[in-house]
Amino acid sequence: MTATARLTAKGAATRARIVATAADLVLARGVGGTSLDDVRAGTLTSKSQLFHYFPGGKSELVLAIAELQMQRVLRAQQPYLETLDTWAAWDGWRDALVAHYGSQPHWGCPIGTLVSELVGTDPAAAAEVVGHLNRWRAYLRDGLSRMREGGLLRPDADPDRLALAAFASVQGGLLLAQALQSIDPLSAALDAALAALHAAAPDDHAVAGGVAARGGRG
Amino acid sequence: MTATARLTAKGAATRARIVATAADLVLARGVGGTSLDDVRAGTLTSKSQLFHYFPGGKSELVLAIAELQMQRVLRAQQPYLETLDTWAAWDGWRDALVAHYGSQPHWGCPIGTLVSELVGTDPAAAAEVVGHLNRWRAYLRDGLSRMREGGLLRPDADPDRLALAAFASVQGGLLLAQALQSIDPLSAALDAALAALHAAAPDDHAVAGGVAARGGRG
DNA sequence: AGCACCCTGGACCGTATGGTCCAATCTTGG
């Protein structure tokens, strides 16, 4: 599907340059606010190259952008994302996310805003991007499942629902970060998300120390 | 600014009809996905009427939509929003929000998605909408402040930061609700947000009963 | 060297869109 025809090294480089630049533009101005002419100008390419590397036009380019941003954000969460079965890993994960998005040229979640914009104009592409979101979310759920098995969460805790809530905190924090032009919302949202997870730990779990204190450090 | 020239009763009705219909269209397809011609067709009006009632064009119409949606969501949170200084009020607030957005014709936050789309294409309008978000958020913060004064929250709790986190849960829950076409994300996010708030209560506060059980009710 | 094919430039096109304008018609206040 995404399998482009045979690519020369030069061609692959051009394609990558297009995706990277377009990703920045879309992050800054949104899909609707970014024209193919903007991309063309920003990458010093021509219209024909855009359609040579992305025969499906803008939709296909947007999908490639989503994939790139997904890879980026998954890599930024290493090595915590795949080992979210200890409280320490969740702390590291939190810090890694804040660091990653804090270093982005523009605020906002490259994937969350994408889906909210696409769902009304390009449902097919939106579905694909939602798939990415689900893949990301699954890491949180799997970690929480293992924690429950390991006794770090109460048996009645619902990993799926908890993961959904934590993921919502990430997305909401990023949405507000974009709106308020500050990383604080993400930081605060993640602290609260961790506090909520701790609330699902067995009663003998010490919670007040780390997280609650963090909540007041603002 | 928003003060339109003198309006006949008929004129006011037409204007209201335009805003209401346009609000639905924008909710369903986004700002970029909604053309003025769509609005014209949906309201059985003519181009001249659109610009008669909204001389500022699309931007002004979008601002009017944001204002309408803001009124709606504030009203939907009555009477809890202004009395968020008891745990019971927060519970009621949670249920009111879920009910309101669950009954919307389409998922998604009419205001959150708006700002994420506008920030890259119409910064002036985006700033205005961000003002609405802040007004909304202030209700949460004020309630939490009063709770801290009343001893329902620990003295070291930061109402501003907690409100920011809770609000992020609302927005993130709605974003995921739109993406997954389900009210569950909002419901789960709000449960977690309340759990996080409870975590900032004094140690003698009974937390496990209400919220944590809720978190597992799936 | 030579062939095939990838890569690039840019002119070109149809359409959708935001916005303007003017003339006709209804409402209102005196």
Add this chain to the structure above:
DNA sequence: CCAAGATTGGACCATACGGTCCAGGGTGCT
């Protein structure tokens, strides 16, 4: 009833945009 102004219809415009096409220049392989 009558003027002033609000309201409405819809033709019209400029342009921005996504997308197509073709011809020329590179690149790699035998």
